[in-house]
Amino acid sequence: MMPSKEALKQQACEAIERRAQALIGIGETIRHQPELGFKELKTAALIAEQFAAMGVPHRTGLAITGVKAELASNRPGPTLGLIGELDALVVSGHPLADPHTGAAHACGHNAQVTAVVGATMALVDIGAMQHLSGRIVPFAVPAEEYGDIAWRLEQVRAGRLEFLGGKPELIRLGHFDDVDLALLVHTTSRAEDKSAGVAASNNGCVVKTVRYIGRSAHAGSAPHLGVNALYAANIALTAINALRETFHERDTIRVHPVITQGGRQVNVIPGEVHVETYVRGKSVQAIMDANAKVDRALRAGALAMGAQVEITTLPGYMPLSNHPELAKVFRHSAEAVVGPERYVTQGHRTGSTDMGDVSQIMPAVQGYMSGASGTGHGADYLITDPRFAYLAQAKVLALSAIDLLYGDAATAKEILDDYRAPMTRAEYLAFQRGINKTEVFDGAA
Numbered sequence: 001m002m003p004s005k006e007a008l009k010q011q012a013c014e015a016i017e018r019r020a021q022a023l024i025g026i027g028e029t030i031r032h033q034p035e036l037g038f039k040e041l042k043t044a045a046l047i048a049e050q051f052a053a054m055g056v057p058h059r060t061g062l063a064i065t066g067v068k069a070e071l072a073s074n075r076p077g078p079t080l081g082l083i084g085e086l087d088a089l090v091v092s093g094h095p096l097a098d099p100h101t102g103a104a105h106a107c108g109h110n111a112q113v114t115a116v117v118g119a120t121m122a123l124v125d126i127g128a129m130q131h132l133s134g135r136i137v138p139f140a141v142p143a144e145e146y147g148d149i150a151w152r153l154e155q156v157r158a159g160r161l162e163f164l165g166g167k168p169e170l171i172r173l174g175h176f177d178d179v180d181l182a183l184l185v186h187t188t189s190r191a192e193d194k195s196a197g198v199a200a201s202n203n204g205c206v207v208k209t210v211r212y213i214g215r216s217a218h219a220g221s222a223p224h225l226g227v228n229a230l231y232a233a234n235i236a237l238t239a240i241n242a243l244r245e246t247f248h249e250r251d252t253i254r255v256h257p258v259i260t261q262g263g264r265q266v267n268v269i270p271g272e273v274h275v276e277t278y279v280r281g282k283s284v285q286a287i288m289d290a291n292a293k294v295d296r297a298l299r300a301g302a303l304a305m306g307a308q309v310e311i312t313t314l315p316g317y318m319p320l321s322n323h324p325e326l327a328k329v330f331r332h333s334a335e336a337v338v339g340p341e342r343y344v345t346q347g348h349r350t351g352s353t354d355m356g357d358v359s360q361i362m363p364a365v366q367g368y369m370s371g372a373s374g375t376g377h378g379a380d381y382l383i384t385d386p387r388f389a390y391l392a393q394a395k396v397l398a399l400s401a402i403d404l405l406y407g408d409a410a411t412a413k414e415i416l417d418d419y420r421a422p423m424t425r426a427e428y429l430a431f432q433r434g435i436n437k438t439e440v441f442d443g444a445a
Contacts, residue, residue: 067140108189204317
């Protein structure tokens with residue numbers, strides 16, 4: 001006899017509780033072995049080991065480190081992707097930072113991917129797929145944090161990557177082609193997020209690498225013979241700051257450059273300086289408008305000093321639009337775990353995520369749940385409630401999967417029947433590839 005949907009959900013939550021010690025151990029192991037994007041070899045191996053122990057078919061090495069598993073029903077239906085991210089990011093001063101790479105889990109990805117493992121364990125333990133229709137794809141994906149750009153560009157030149165973010169690269173390679181809708185839970189440390197919630201949308205971004213080329217000279221005896229590339233970069237950054245009042249507040253533009261190479265030796269006029277920045281915004285049009293202004297400011301620095309500037313614009317992440325009906329499923333599951341009073345409906349968030357890219361080609365939701373404290377991407381970010389961070393998130397993923405695919409998967413089918421993707425996969429790839437360009441401007445010409 002087929003259990004009711006609510007009975008199946010209760011069984012899933014009980015199964016996660018039975019696995020509590022193991023799941024907390026997995027989450028803490030990942031937290032203490034942080035790895036940068038596309039280099040998450042130990043983390044990916046641990047996830048693959050868990051799928052193997054469950055007897056769940058899976059593939060490894062997707063976009064270098066991705067791990068994709070499959071739970072299949074005997075009845076046809078949609079495919080739901082449960083997404084978890086593998087990577088950490090460089091955070092100076094974090095107490096758990098890797099001493100060699102500086103990587104630290106200061107964004108909670110260790111909890112995300114543990115939640116995917118926990119939800120998978122629960123669904124396998126209770127034999128849930130015999131009561132569902134379609135497929136569930138637990139998917140551990142690399143490189144959500146868009147950093148380590150110089151190394152990633154080396155991988156592009158070597159033919160190992162095309163896109164510098166994990167989900168865009170997986171989309172390019174076709175690994176999302178068999179997924180119809182996708183769900184991810186992101187750990188939050190913000191008090192205003194309460195225990196769980198979904199935002200309406202997130203900023204997208206383009207990524208820029210900038211190289212100023214001047215002329216080196218002795219800084220003490222012959223500075224007049226040099227062209228100071230560092231001063232050219234500083235003038236450009238000042239110009240960008242002067243632009244900020246021209247950005248419409250409704251567009252939530254964010255531009256935040258860093259100088260990654262400012263000179264080699266103090267007694268030499270810097271002949272080459274490197275800058276990296278994102279240009280973030282709420283819509284594609286807003287991003288591209290702001291990007292054009294930033295390019296003018298970058299040229300201005302070269303013009304003022306008579307230097308050259310090489311401006312490379314790379315495809316970043318698309319704006320995220322959380323699907324409202326899929327968000328309702330997440331909310332129903334989250335409220336069952338945390339209570340309605342601890343759920344908050346959020347507005348627009350100004351960070352960027354490559355779940356935005358997924359949201360361009362299918363219904364997608366990135367929800368938020370607590371369990372951490374400190375500042376996101378900060379040295380004080382820590383998982384302070386492991387049970388909640390690892391177990392509650394796993395429960396919400398499992399409950400949402402059951403809601404969507406129970407019986408004949410009526411809830412998932414209803415979402416998909418009314419859905420028209422903003423872009424096809426081909427349109428998405430063409431758009432992202434069209435962003436990639438390099439301009440050289442000679443300020444001395």
